[in-house]
Amino acid sequence: MAANTFTEIPNQExxxxxxxxWLNAYLAWQMVAMFDIxxxxxxxxxxxxxxxxxxxxxxxxxxxxxxxxxxxxxxxxEQGFPALDYLLHGLANSEAEIITFYTDEFxxxxxxxxxxxxxxxxxxxxxxxxxxxxxxxxxxxIERDGSGATESVNSMVNxxxxxxxxxxxxxxxxxxxxxxxNSPLTDRVEARYRGNVSKELLTTALxxxxxxxxxxxxxxxxxxxxxxxxIDHLEETRDTNDLDSLxxxxxxxxxxxxxxxxxDLGVQVTxxxxxxxxxxxxxxxxIIFMKVDxxxxxxxxxxxxxxxxx
Amino acid sequence: MLSVNSYFxxxxxxxxxxxxxxxxxLLMFISMIRFWALGxxxxxxxxxxxxxxxxxxxxIKPLGDLTYVLFFICGLSALxxxxxxxxxxxxxxxxxxxxxxxxMDKTTYLNHYYLxxxxxxxxIFLPAGNYFAWDSLRGSRKSFxxxxxxxxxxxxxxxxxxxxxxxxxxxxxEWLLQAMPLKIWLPTKEDLPLIGxxxxxxxxxxxxxxxxxLYDLLVPFLLLNRRxxxxxxxxxxxxxxxxxxxxxxxxxxYLMIFSALIFFNYQFHQKIIDxxxxxxxxxxxxxxxxxxxxxxxxxxxxxxxxxxxxxxxxQIGLPFRYMLYPGNLFWTEEGYRWSWRxxxxxxxxxxxxKIVDNAxxxxxxxxxxxxxxxxxxxxxxxxxxxxxxxxxxxxxxxxQQEMKDLSIFVDCFVALNGxxxxxxxxxEFDLTEGxxxxxxxxxxxxxxx
Numbered sequence: 001m002a003a004n005t006f007t008e009i010p011n012q013e014x015x016x017x018x019x020x021x022w023l024n025a026y027l028a029w030q031m032v033a034m035f036d037i038x039x040x041x042x043x044x045x046x047x048x049x050x051x052x053x054x055x056x057x058x059x060x061x062x063x064x065x066x067x068x069x070x071x072x073x074x075x076x077x078e079q080g081f082p083a084l085d086y087l088l089h090g091l092a093n094s095e096a097e098i099i100t101f102y103t104d105e106f107x108x109x110x111x112x113x114x115x116x117x118x119x120x121x122x123x124x125x126x127x128x129x130x131x132x133x134x135x136x137x138x139x140x141x142i143e144r145d146g147s148g149a150t151e152s153v154n155s156m157v158n159x160x161x162x163x164x165x166x167x168x169x170x171x172x173x174x175x176x177x178x179x180x181x182n183s184p185l186t187d188r189v190e191a192r193y194r195g196n197v198s199k200e201l202l203t204t205a206l207x208x209x210x211x212x213x214x215x216x217x218x219x220x221x222x223x224x225x226x227x228x229x230x231i232d233h234l235e236e237t238r239d240t241n242d243l244d245s246l247x248x249x250x251x252x253x254x255x256x257x258x259x260x261x262x263x264d265l266g267v268q269v270t271x272x273x274x275x276x277x278x279x280x281x282x283x284x285x286x287i288i289f290m291k292v293d294x295x296x297x298x299x300x301x302x303x304x305x306x307x308x309x310x
Numbered sequence: 311m312l313s314v315n316s317y318f319x320x321x322x323x324x325x326x327x328x329x330x331x332x333x334x335x336l337l338m339f340i341s342m343i344r345f346w347a348l349g350x351x352x353x354x355x356x357x358x359x360x361x362x363x364x365x366x367x368x369x370i371k372p373l374g375d376l377t378y379v380l381f382f383i384c385g386l387s388a389l390x391x392x393x394x395x396x397x398x399x400x401x402x403x404x405x406x407x408x409x410x411x412x413x414m415d416k417t418t419y420l421n422h423y424y425l426x427x428x429x430x431x432x433x434i435f436l437p438a439g440n441y442f443a444w445d446s447l448r449g450s451r452k453s454f455x456x457x458x459x460x461x462x463x464x465x466x467x468x469x470x471x472x473x474x475x476x477x478x479x480x481x482x483x484e485w486l487l488q489a490m491p492l493k494i495w496l497p498t499k500e501d502l503p504l505i506g507x508x509x510x511x512x513x514x515x516x517x518x519x520x521x522x523x524l525y526d527l528l529v530p531f532l533l534l535n536r537r538x539x540x541x542x543x544x545x546x547x548x549x550x551x552x553x554x555x556x557x558x559x560x561x562x563x564y565l566m567i568f569s570a571l572i573f574f575n576y577q578f579h580q581k582i583i584d585x586x587x588x589x590x591x592x593x594x595x596x597x598x599x600x601x602x603x604x605x606x607x608x609x610x611x612x613x614x615x616x617x618x619x620x621x622x623x624x625q626i627g628l629p630f631r632y633m634l635y636p637g638n639l640f641w642t643e644e645g646y647r648w649s650w651r652x653x654x655x656x657x658x659x660x661x662x663x664k665i666v667d668n669a670x671x672x673x674x675x676x677x678x679x680x681x682x683x684x685x686x687x688x689x690x691x692x693x694x695x696x697x698x699x700x701x702x703x704x705x706x707x708x709x710q711q712e713m714k715d716l717s718i719f720v721d722c723f724v725a726l727n728g729x730x731x732x733x734x735x736x737x738e739f740d741l742t743e744g745x746x747x748x749x750x751x752x753x754x755x756x757x758x759x
Contacts, residue, residue, distance in 0.1 A: 147498040182674045288723045292731045296658045299498040
């Protein structure tokens with residue numbers, strides 16, 4: 001593993017390799033972050049992988065004091081991709097200076113151990129989810145094919161929309177742009193220490209959600225059943241418009257807007273937060289198509305209580 | 311006048327009223343336990359940060375942890391009603407505690423909660439605790455075999471009104487011509503055993519829509535007529551059990567099924583009571599102590615009659631009040647509640663609130679999740695009175711901070727009965743300038759067909 005190579009020989013070449021591995025993993029994470037189901041939901045994987053902003057100060061204390069428990073809820077903002085981001089890009093301004101943290105005679109071993117522990121934890125958590133999916137949950141997921149609250153279609157669609165709303169729209173765009181807070185918050189940008197990849201992370205996550213909507217497979221051009229197909233099927237017998245094209249068109253508008261943003265969304269927020277705001281508004285329109293129109297068409301509820309039809 | 315007087319002096323057996331009291335009390339007792347066991351007291355009345363009040367009842371709020379005591383009192387009084395123990399106090403306590411609960415947050419508004427309040431109010435004025443009741447068993451209250459006939463008819467009238475208004479409300483183009491919202495709901499039940507396959511067919515959905523409307527309009531007459539009563543009751547059982555399987559409507563189907571027993575003659579109810587005597591090993595004479603004294607309403611009966619007359623006038627009038635408002639009823643929901651409009655719409659919405667500090671011109675959006683439960687947010691986003699009340703809550707919340715001069719706007723989209731979502735509220739209207747009243751809310755955007 002790139003992390004092991006780096007901790008064994010902390011030099012510039014190994015640091016660069018590790019950074020690349022980190023970015024690759026971070027981009028891959030964007031493809032799966034929406035799947036808050038099964039074991040991932042049970043262990044709240046998302047809360048241990050990608051909570052930002054990072055509590056850098058708290059994390060540094062944790063690392064230096066040692067004897068930490070990364071499974072603790074209090075440590076969720078001291079680990080995962082944001083913590084690695086800080087350890088690989090945020091410790092100092094230059095790579096040479098960053099490396100000195102790991103070669104330091106006194107504290108170096110502590111940084112190395114913490115870095116290794118973080119990577120190992122991320123690896124073991126994701127591995128646990130993957131194994132569970134393959135050996136148990138996939139079968140259960142397929143078996144739960146009804147229309148009730150706990151059935152797969154229901155929990156997956158709710159998880160999907162929740163992800164799009166809370167993590168994509170609000171987390172990656174709205175909160176940094178200051179939409180909920182009166183002023184831009186540059187420290188709330190994803191991968192803020194690396195900086196110039198936050199747009200790429202956003203774009204990847206957008207593609208992932210759109211591909212999920214259209215049933216495009218992760219590894220290529222093949223496609224299967226999807227929300228888009230379901231909409232098509234239901235609209236055959238109704239006189240509603242083409243909701244699936246509305247949603248896909250909206251995705252296209254969002255992409256077209258995101259292209260104009262700075263590679264570093266932190267910079268974008270500082271120079272012109274309106275670009276972010278427009279992105280947010282376009283995403284909000286798709287929330288309405290999905291949460292209001294699509295859920296009504298699917299008859300999927302967000303809450304399950306006694307009702308007599310409003 | 312003579313015929314009116316002779317009608318009011320007619321008497322009948324008190325057995326049907328006794329059975330009605332027992333069934334109603336037990337169902338309400340079970341319903342309270344169910345509500346508690348599902349964790350809904352905590353979820354609806356403890357957890358949320360704010361509660362949506364009914365206009366004019368803003369002083370009614372959940373009582374914190376004491377809310378559990380309130381539910382306990384309500385459940386216990388329901389059991390007392392069933393037993394006929396301290397009946398008058400029990401039914402008054404039940405009516406007040408249940409109605410208080412209902413008024414704590416309009417998020418949970420349901421027609422059948424309203425029905426429970428209305429029935430229990432009516433029962434306060436009826437001598438339902440005078441026969442086959444704990445009170446009469448202990449001799450603390452006189453037992454009457456005969457009561458005025460209108461006492462039973464009052465309950466029948468109420469039930470007929472419920473059915474007829476529910477039926478009339480279905481006579482609209484959405485329900486009859488579009489089969490909406492059943493066309494949204496029923497196809498998702500395709501995986502039900504035995505009947506699920508039916509919902510694949512469009513004509514079947516229409517059959518359900520027309521059948522449902524026809525049922526509501528006809529069943530009161532079938533139940534009133536002696537010759538069709540059994541058929542009517544079979545339809546009641548079939549229809550309500552079907553809705554219990556298809557829709558999440560809680561205790562309502564059982565309440566309607568047991569209430570419909572009141573239409574049967576007194577011999578039927580006497581048989582049940584005789585059966586219960588045997589099962590419970592109560593000697594017949596104990597509840598039959600005073601055989602032949604007909605029940606006499608106390609001197610305040612004039613007052614009772616006036617109250618009940620007013621009660622029924624209100625019951626008949628309220629469902630028509632929507633006619634006083636402009637616009638589409640389903641869209642504005644002005645005059646929608648308290649009118650037995652059940653299962654008529656599928657409405658979904660999304661509301662984004664914008665807080666503007668007029669001093670600096672700064673603004674920000676509200677994260678609704680910070681203040682509302684998911685259920686409250688869902689209800690809020692489709693109902694103007696909720697939107698207004700929430701905006702005023704936000705004003706109170708944010709004006710405590712540095713900003714004093716705030717405007718609040720909402721960008722809200724609503725989809726009704728399968729139509730594409732459209733903007734619901736005038737986004738230029740400053741909600742802090744709006745106040746709730748019975749007047750039409752002009753800032754609701756017109757409904758576009």
